[in-house]
Amino acid sequence: MLNLEIPKQLKAVADAAHEIGAGMFRPISRKYDTAEHEYPRELEMLHAMLSGIDDGGAAVGARELRKQAAPEAAPGGRPKVRNGRNMAAVLNIEALSWGDVGLLLTIPGHGLGNAAIAAVATPEQKQRFGGKWAAMAITEPEAGSDSANIRATAVLDGDCWVLNGEKIFVTCGERAALIVVWATLDKALGRAAIKSFVVERGTPGMELVGLEKKLGIRASDTATLLFRDCRIPRSNILGSEEVKVAQGFAGVMETFDNTRPLVAAMAVGIAGAALETTQRLLAKEGIATGYVANLAHTNALAAELHRMEAELEAARLLTLKAAWMADNGRPNSMEASMAKAKAGRVGSQITLRCVALCGSVGYSEEELLEKWARDAKILDIFEGTQQIQQLIIARRLLGKTSRDLR
Secondary structure (H helix, E strand, O other), rough: OOOOOOOHHHHHHHHHHHHHHHHHHHHHHHHHHHOOOOOOOOHHHHHHHHHHHHHHHOOOOOOOOOOOOOOOOOOOOOOOOOOHHHHHHHHHHHHHOOHHHHHOOOOOOOOOOHHHHHHHHHHHHHHHHHOOOEEEEEOOOOOOOHHHHHOOOOEOOOOOEEEEEEEEEEEOOOOOOOEEEEEOHHHHHHHHHHHEEEEOOOOOEEEEEOOOOOOOOOOEEEEEEEEEEEEEEEHOOOOOOOOOOOOOOOHHHHHHHHHHHHHHHHHHHHHHHHHHHHHHHHHHHOOOOOOOOOHOOOOOHHHHHHHHHHHHHHHHHHHHHHHHHOOOOOOOOHHHHHHHHHHHHHHHEEEEEHHOOOHHHHHHHOOOOOHHHHHHOOOOOOOOOOOHHHHHHHHHHHOOOOOOOO
16 A cells, blocks of 8 residues: 555654754854855754664664665565665655755764665674764766776785775765775776775875865865875775675665665755745745646746646655665665656756746845755765766666666
């Protein structure tokens, strides 16, 4: 049976996250958008509060986020349905993004690197790195959307791995306590040899080269990191050292199956905020935007807003489906890409259109609309561009490999 209602327990936590977005994020949103690279100290108290929510099983960010095993069948043979951490995370992130995506991305302890640790780390590693803030370093000057083209290397030398290479566009690369670095053990073995490694901040050989000045999400730092003969313990490789050529780097890529619905939720949240604000501003000017009994009496502006609402709801349902599948042990790679592709595109289109509909007010700093339009664009780019998501979806639908369909 299809049930689209949000469980009461998850809704209560999401409502609390919405209050945080309204009461904490929005009041300081413009401040940290202007003061780029200044760390938002207000988030320290929030970190402690959100960690308590996570400890109760209602995930807020990427910490402890992973694909669950399929639930056992209920009496009578009907499958049980589980709404777990993945569903909780997308609901809470949507609510927090209604406040500010940049601030959300820099909440201590909830980095994208934490999702990689949760996805592929051993139980011992999860305990050792648990509770620490982890950033994720994937992109390189020569390897952007094609993660399989990574050139950073990891060479085993006694009881240490020696890392060499450059990583760019590392979200929270200056602030996080841990950096999860993707590197290859052997370039000749292709994508199967790509593994992820945990580097603690302050490790000799890891250097912060610079911080990007960006269009949006300015509250979140975006760093360039250089690794020169950076030695880390052998035990800091996430998961197994074994290179399984037949498997490719599916284990590492599972991280994206967990994080892409989160990015989709960010886009849904920010687009929802833009629509709500636009309707409020238009109503203030006496322009009716609500639904009417006779569609022939709907004005063109209201009709356009209704179409955007429909697009946003489609993106939201795709996002919830991808999260639900992860919670219930179902492969969700295609659905995660569908959610990311739809929400990323819709989020950018809606926020830009809302700026236009509100004219000079939308374009000025009087409201947050212009900021949301700037913030939304990155959600269509990072964690895999629109084109990459469409390629992944096509491969899954056609049963093609990455070698067959590029």
